[in-house]
Amino acid sequence: MLTIANLSHTYRTVAANKCLSALHDINLTIADGEFVCILGPSGSGKSTLLDIIAGFLSPSEGQVRLDSRPVTRPDPERGVVFQEPHLFPWLTVQENVAFGLICQGVPKERSKRIAREMLELVGLAKFSHLRPHELSGGMKQRVAIARVLACDPKVLLLDEPFSALDAITRRKLQDELLQIWYRQRKTIIFVTHHVEEAIYLAERIIVFHPHPGRIKGEVTVDLARPRLVASPEFQAYRERITQLMTAEEGC
Ligand SMILES: Nc1ncnc2c1ncn2[C@@H]1O[C@H](COP(=O)(O)OP(=O)(O)O)[C@@H](O)[C@H]1O
Ligand SMILES: [Mg+2]
Structure with a gap:
């Protein structure tokens, strides 16, 4: 279980000598295996929250705990996929996926085998020898997902991973992510500013509001899968x- 307790974060911009409250008093509990979307407009602190859960950033106040252990630094148990795939251009697809394992000291043959399995899972087994510049945007993002899954994280953190993709590729990757979730039942925390994407994917949507970033409310999505975006229930x-x-505060 992941718990976020009394979490606030203030950025100090040294140049302008100003403080900016990016997150204010966030309290949230996410169960093992849950698929949660963090939905909010730009500037509502979504990426700040994800960076804190990932351990890239220390909060000004409060704490994140995973299975009762405080999160203090990045760890492969919390894998992150960003909007940009951030692949290593000089490595092949397979080497990119195996990279994290090699860094952790996993023997080369085993790393290769796991990388191959992960590439199967994201449908890229045939492309393992290519380099990132030879791939489409959707394929690159699949490699980024495979690279994170290779380290077998407990929690998968995704920060607007499909925002740069066209609508058809985006839907395809959403469906593939759901397939991975059905199979592996990892906890997924998926950040998006896209209402339809959140409803299509999540079991529970946490709605954020900006200035400062805070939780406006949450909605449990009780729709059968696959979800039909044109259905009256979805609407x-x-x-x-x-x-x-869009509701004003206090309403
Ligand atoms: N490194 C930073 N330094 C100063 N301010 C930042 C920094 N990163 C984000 N912010 C500010 O914090 C607020 C929340 O940003 P962010 O977490 O990126 O929101 P979102 O991901 O929802 O767009 C914004 O007002 C943004 O300008
Ligand atoms: Mg962001």
Whole structure:
């Protein structure tokens, strides 16, 4: 279980000598195997929260705990996929996927085998010898997902991973991510500013509000899968969540 307790974060911009409250008093519990979307407009602190859960950033106040242990630094148990795939251009697809394992001291043959398995899982087994510049945007993001999965994280953190992709590729990758989740039942925390994406993917949506970033509300999505975006039930969620996102404070 992941718990976020009384979490606040203030950035200090040294040049302008100003403080900016990016997150204010976030309290959230995420169960093992849950698929949660953090939904909010730009500037609502979504990436700051993900960076803190990943251990890239120490919060100004409060704490994140995974299975009762405080998160203090990055760890392969919390794998991160960003909007940009950040692949190593000089390595092949397979070497990119095996990279984290090699860094952890996993023997070369075993790393290779795991990388091959992960590439199977994301449908890229045939492309393992290519280099990143030979791949499409969707394929690169699949490699980034395979690279993170290779380290067998408990929690998968995704920060707007499909935002740069066209609508058709995005839907394809959303479906593939759901397949991975069905099979592996990892805890997934997926950041997006896209209402439809959140409803399509999540079991629970946490709606964020900006200045400072805080939780506006949460919605449990009780829709059968695969979810049909054109269905009246889906539209009702879209309406409800859009209202929640745009409602004035105190309403
Ligand atoms: N490194 C930083 N230094 C100063 N301010 C930052 C930094 N990173 C983010 N911010 C500010 O914190 C707020 C939240 O940013 P962010 O977490 O990136 O939001 P989101 O991911 O929801 O767009 C924004 O106002 C942003 O300008
Ligand atoms: Mg962001």
